[in-house]
Amino acid sequence: MLQAQLDHYLESGEVWQDVYKLLDDGFDEKGVKPGSELERLLMEGASFKSLSELAKMKWLEELEN
Secondary structure, three states: OOHHHHHHHHHHHHHHHHHHHHHHHHHOEEEEOOHHHHHHHHOHHHHHHHHHHHHHHHHHHHHHH
């Protein structure tokens, strides 16, 4: 059932509406907006979690500037 819902979501184009909204709401003229859903999703990723604390701070600084 979940696969059918996912297939419908992809085929209907709804996924792209959500992606565009996520990107539109997640960026401003400086970069990724602090506290945005986009920033939260990026920080939940395995790549971010594998970074050292110093590397995480540098990564966030680069995204936000």
